[in-house]
Amino acid sequence: MPIHTLQSDNYTIEAGNIEESSFSQLLNRFSDSKKVIIVDENTHEYCLEFLITQFEELTDAEVMLLPAGEENKVLEVSFQVWEALSEYRVGRSDLIINLGGGVITDMGGFIASVFKRGVHFINIPTTLLAMVDASVGGKTGIDLGPYKNQLGVFNTPDAVYIDKRFLSSLPESEWLNGYAEMLKHAIVFSKTHWKTIHAKTPSQITEEDIIESIAIKNQIVLADPKENGIRKLLNFGHTAGHAIEGYLLGTESPVPHGIAVAWGMSMEAELAFKTGVLNEVDRAWIQSVLASHFPPLPDFTPVKQELLSLMTNDKKNKSGKVSFVFPSEIGQADVNYSFDVDAPVLESLFFKSSDLY
Numbered sequence: 001m002p003i004h005t006l007q008s009d010n011y012t013i014e015a016g017n018i019e020e021s022s023f024s025q026l027l028n029r030f031s032d033s034k035k036v037i038i039v040d041e042n043t044h045e046y047c048l049e050f051l052i053t054q055f056e057e058l059t060d061a062e063v064m065l066l067p068a069g070e071e072n073k074v075l076e077v078s079f080q081v082w083e084a085l086s087e088y089r090v091g092r093s094d095l096i097i098n099l100g101g102g103v104i105t106d107m108g109g110f111i112a113s114v115f116k117r118g119v120h121f122i123n124i125p126t127t128l129l130a131m132v133d134a135s136v137g138g139k140t141g142i143d144l145g146p147y148k149n150q151l152g153v154f155n156t157p158d159a160v161y162i163d164k165r166f167l168s169s170l171p172e173s174e175w176l177n178g179y180a181e182m183l184k185h186a187i188v189f190s191k192t193h194w195k196t197i198h199a200k201t202p203s204q205i206t207e208e209d210i211i212e213s214i215a216i217k218n219q220i221v222l223a224d225p226k227e228n229g230i231r232k233l234l235n236f237g238h239t240a241g242h243a244i245e246g247y248l249l250g251t252e253s254p255v256p257h258g259i260a261v262a263w264g265m266s267m268e269a270e271l272a273f274k275t276g277v278l279n280e281v282d283r284a285w286i287q288s289v290l291a292s293h294f295p296p297l298p299d300f301t302p303v304k305q306e307l308l309s310l311m312t313n314d315k316k317n318k319s320g321k322v323s324f325v326f327p328s329e330i331g332q333a334d335v336n337y338s339f340d341v342d343a344p345v346l347e348s349l350f351f352k353s354s355d356l357y
């Protein structure tokens with residue numbers, strides 16, 4: 001399949017075999033520069049050799065190996081990388097290559113953006129989640145305790161290369177992680193995309209589906225790069241989802257981002273229905289599709305206060321209220337539905353799968 005190129009905000013996203021993309025030309029531009037590849041334990045094992053074998057310009061690149069997992073998307077790890085970059089005398093004309101999933105592209109982008117006020121960086125996402133979501137759009141950041149992505153900057157990469165072959169080593173749970181974000185793109189923006197993907201198993205997702213999902217995100221980001229309005233659509237499911245993910249991160253049973261977002265979408269679809277925004281048929285369709293792919297929504301009622309408290313720190317909030325994105329039907333949604341944290345209607349967020357059917 002030929003390379004498919006999407007133009008984003010000052011950079012391109014190319015999908016296809018990476019050796020046929022413009023990556024070689026980009027490396028030529030940086031031939032006199034230092035190259036640093038940031039990997040985690042997984043991409044170090046499964047993806048790094050493939051990349052270096054394809055591009056001999058990377059043979060002498062400095063590899064920085066970070067611990068895998070959301071619990072490591074923190075300042076302490078970033079600090080160690082900044083120290084290493086400083087020791088290696090990396091400068092603004094050098095290149096950082098983020099080879100990994102959402103943690104690596106979010107944190108690597110942040111590290112590059114802040115170091116010496118900005119070093120060039122590119123993203124080579126290796127998970128479905130990073131391909132369709134984290135690697136594109138210029139949101140970089142790290143977590144602060146249970147609060148997701150609280151420290152960060154908007155800063156776009158020099159390029160993004162999507163090569164589906166990196167997905168071949170992914171476990172099923174990682175596919176689901178990205179699939180949740182693809183369903184989100186469909187729910188907030190495209191019924192056509194929904195119809196194409198909602199009944200697929202994650203491993204049936206094609207390169208065309210991935211490109212379509214990225215194109216939806218890219219279109220929304222281009223309209224509102226700094227999230228003043230329409231970009232908030234991409235946060236559907238994340239008010240509740242981030243609260244769940246952040247809360248569980250500190251327990252013995254953390255959940256991956258995509259599962260938390262899938263649960264968050266189901267909960268927020270319920271709230272959208274209860275407030276009269278989402279129609280009953282599409283609420284049921286969204287919740288049944290999510291229930292068919294993802295683990296059952298647990299009963300979060302016992303930790304309702306903790307979750308609501310986490311939601312009060314959501315980045316979409318204004319004037320002390322908790323904000324949500326609500327679909328009105330599949331393919332259409334709107335932003336800025338805000339409630340006082342003690343509004344009785346927020347009770348409807350808390351239900352478990354077995355209450356529904």
Ligand SMILES: O=C(O)C(=O)C[C@@H](O)[C@H](O)[C@H](O)COP(=O)(O)O
Nearest residue numbers: 133137139148149231234235238315
């Ligand atoms: O790109 C965006 O905008 C999104 O909101 C996409 C989300 O799926 C993604 O998880 C994002 O990192 C969340 O951003 P945040 O601002 O809520 O931290």
